[in-house]
Amino acid sequence: VWxxxxxxxxxFGMLSxxxxxxxxELLPRERAEVSTDGETKVTRWAYxxxxxxxxxxxxxxxxxxxxxxxxx
Numbered sequence: 001v002w003x004x005x006x007x008x009x010x011x012f013g014m015l016s017x018x019x020x021x022x023x024x025e026l027l028p029r030e031r032a033e034v035s036t037d038g039e040t041k042v043t044r045w046a047y048x049x050x051x052x053x054x055x056x057x058x059x060x061x062x063x064x065x066x067x068x069x070x071x072x
Contacts, residue, residue, distance in 0.1 A: 030048075
């Protein structure tokens with residue numbers, strides 16, 4: 001199950017919209033990209049609910065570290 005940032009915040013209340021805006025790149029996420037005639041279109045980020053739920057159960061959200069080199 002893939003969720004938008006808004007739905008992710010609703011499903012996991014401790015992940016506020018502000019938290020996701022600031023640190024969402026530290027979570028697993030994907031977006032679709034389509035290139036046509038040299039122009040690329042992208043969707044919003046989607047977050048895998050089951051994988052994030054597993055991260056929470058395993059305490060891995062406590063291990064997230066944001067560094068200046070973090071880019072996704």
